[in-house]
Amino acid sequence: MFRTFFRHIWESFKSIRRNGWMSFASISAVTITLLLVGAFLAIILNVTKLADDIANNVNVTVFVETKTAETDVEVVGTELEKINHVESVEFSSKDDQLKNLTESYGDAFNVFDGDTNPLRDAYIVSADEPGNVKEVQEAAEEIPNVEQADYGGDFSDQVFNISSSVQKWGLIGTVILLVVAIFLISNTIRITIMTRKREIQIMRLVGAKNGYIRWPFFLEGAWVGILGAVVPVLAMVFGYDKIFTLFNRDLMKTGYSLMAPGDLVPQVIILMVITGAVIGSLGSVLSMRRFLKI
Template sequence: MIRTFFRHVFESLKSLKRNGWMTVASVSAVTITLTLVGIFLAVIINATKLAQDIEDNVNVSVFIDIGTTQEDIDALQTELEGLDHVETVSFSSRDDELARLQDAMGEAWSLFEGDSNPLYDVFVVSADDPSNTVAISEEAGNLANVYRSDYGGTDSDRIFTISQAVQTWGLGAAALLIFVAIFLISNTIRITILSRQREIQIMRLVGAKNGYIRWPFFLEGAWIGILGAIVPVVIMFFGYHFVYQAVNPTLLRSNYSLVLPGTFLLQINLLLMGIGVIIGSLGSVLSMRRFLKA
């Protein structure tokens, strides 16, 4: 049995060499497909990660009415801390808010120092769970001495909507690419089978089982998938490291981060290799069905 298996392996390798440009065409189709699938998967996974980071970092900003006394501010803090699902409450004065804007936007905001400062004192409220943010914002907005309560509403919701769209359409595009690759490979292997149709018929006449006939073509498809996955794996390894080193330092300033390359790259590259093998093998099996019918 082991001898038969290795015979099938050698036969599949000879078939790859014998078919020349058809093999190159199939491998190229798999390479292009898996490269795009890998990019889509990396974008989808990181979009999901960033959306989760953004959701986890969404806090409620409770702006205090101008002219509110320190006593009323202390009372408001106590009320905020008493709301359901509130985890922490921190105070940021209008001067602190201006300093933060100056750090982010530049010294142009220095014109607004002192009495010209248009900003409000603010309480930053974090929820024990991101899903409770909206409810806390609504309750805080109804308290006395509160000018406005905001959690980034429309902008945050838009980010989550975009993230969901990226996931949905990205997965759809990846599935479509895989289908196209299976179609191309199955047609390529079908041409190979047509050129060897007489050989297959003779094998069937002498009593060869379908499994014995199918194995070399099945392995040929698997080889095409493996060869086609090599370039995407290399591109993902070096490309993702480059993007991570270029983009992640900027994201870290806002407490966001891309997925760490280590385990992520290992998993996604193994997945690409597995998809390549499945694509090639499935294309081969689909092509053989019509020729091995009784």
């Protein structure tokens, strides 16, 4: 049994070498496909992570009216704590906000000092669940002496819409690329079958079973897919690390981060190798069913 299996493997390698240019074309097609698939996966996973991070870290900023007395400001905080689904309430004075702005954007904001500070006292309200943020924001606006309650709704909605679009179109593009790769591999295997048609007929005449005849072609398609994954795997290992280093430093200043290479790269590599083997094998199966008729 093992001898037969290794013979099938050897025959699949010989077939790839025998059909050099066609095999090279199929491997190249798989390589290009998996490069794009890997890029799509990296983008989709990172955009999804950022959208989840934003969804899980959305706070409601409640601005107190400018001329509100200090005691009334404290009352606003007490009322905010009574709202359903509120997890925490943190006071941020206008001086604290000016300090944060100065640290983030430079000394240009130092012109606003003391009585000239145009900012307002505010409360940072955290909801217990991301889905309850909107409800907390609407309830906060009904409290007396509250001028505005904002949770960055427009920005958050834009991020979520972008995430949804990237996932949808990325999936559609990936499926199209995989179909093209399967088609090219299928044609390569079909040519191999046609060149060995007489050999296959002789094998059937001497009693070879269909499974025995199919295995070399099935393995050939799998090897084409795996060989096509080599370059995409190397590109993911070395390329994503550089991209992460280049962009993540600036992104972390906003409180968010891309997926770490150690979390993303192994997943994508395994998926690309498996995808390469599957589309290669599938292309081989389609060729045998449609053209070999065995």
